[in-house]
Amino acid sequence: GENVEQHPSTLSVQEGDSAVIKCTYSDSASNYFPWYKQELGKRPQLIIDIRSNVGEKKDQRIAVTLNKTAKHFSLHITETQPEDSAVYFCAASRLEYGNKLVFGAGTILRVKS
């Protein structure tokens, strides 16, 4: 089955700097890669996603890149702000009806002001 590895487990950056979180997946059939932000005690919130027919997607300060050949995808946050501090999870799935998400272990992002 699918296995998703995520690095780093913790990341501290200065406010205004960029943050990059990387994930690798094992199942070449996976074709949907969402990123979730989770604040303490709250639900995972989808912040951006990418499908395997696209190499990069951007939404304001957040971007995701996908390398299908290498089976890895990355989250890039530019101009970080203290409110970006949270746990970020990547996930992978096959875009068929009702397929499960397989999550990475998460990255604790701390933005220091």
Next chain:
Amino acid sequence: EPEVTQTPSHQVTQMGQEVILRCVPISNHLYFYWYRQILGQKVEFLVSFYNNEISEKSEIFDDQFSVERPDGSNFTLKIRSTKLEDSAMYFCASSDFLDNYGYTFGSGTRLTVV
């Protein structure tokens, strides 16, 4: 914006007791899921449900677990005889293939087994 609602938000139960966690998925969604998250760990898939039957389940989802859609709106997770290691946050989610593949998670039920 449509939401997935879960009740209760927090449940404390004694080991060996049965618990039922409730979820109301988004009304036009067709696929329903339960995930769990042990404190400080990743979100793990438990089960998916479509057309009134389980479509996939993980190794975690053993005979102690069951799911049901008792009416047109609720989706429940039952744990028959809770163990200490069942303590976790349980998230319900729903999705609609047509909705930009948008999984929506509920706010979760924190289950504490004592």
